[in-house]
């Protein structure tokens with residue numbers, strides 16, 4: 001292991017013991033205690049900034065970001081997810097408009113391209129810290145009277161249930177890496193072209209047992225900060241009887 005890698009490991013060990021927001025000792029002190037040059041230390045810290053382990057604040061130092069929030073593969077709402085972690089969920093409406101679905105969104109929502117949709121862009125926050133930007137598309141016919149203020153610091157899923165009697169029952173989601181553009185990074189308060197996770201979710205809803213299926217209720221593109229999020233998946237090992245001949249492990253990651 002090179003000196004630089006060793007320093008990075010030592011810093012990661014130290015950060016494991018630190019709370020989010022706690023400050024690392026000043027560079028001079030840290031380089032002396034780790035026995036490395038300030039240049040090596042700076043390089044290791046640059047790496048930790050890129051990995052999302054620490055944040056540099058100009059003129060004031062380097063701060064621990066705390067562990068990443070891990071998100072499972074479940075169709076929870078942002079609000080429920082934050083509450084389950086003991087964090088205060090927030091939502092700021094950045095844009096709200098009614099417009100024709102257009103070809104792409106119409107296809108996703110399985111409605112005509114000329115049918116109306118409500119398109120809402122919201123900044124999602126956890127304990128006041130910006131975490132994600134969501135662009136939500138909902139068929140207009142499903143949410144009559146919905147206004148921009150309704151979605152300010154509020155849960156869309158709760159609103160669907162309480163005001164419109166619709167419960168989200170399942171969804172399909174894709175996840176891919178992306179980088180943030182200028183506007184997104186400004187809203188999320190991170191450098192431009194920072195890494196992020198892009199989620200695209202289509203969800204289906206039901207209106208109680210009597211009325212049943214209401215079809216697709218949302219198509220959402222969200223970008224989550226790559227320095228604050230990771231995906232957690234529970235892995236099950238297929239039982240011997242269900243393993244196809246030859247082991248069936250091809251392509252497993």
Ligand code: GLP
Pocket residue numbers: 076077078079080134136154155156157158199201218220222
């Ligand atoms: C997640 C999903 C969105 C969904 C949202 C609802 O963030 N990616 O598809 O619209 O949750 O959250 P809330 O009910 O808090 O608005």
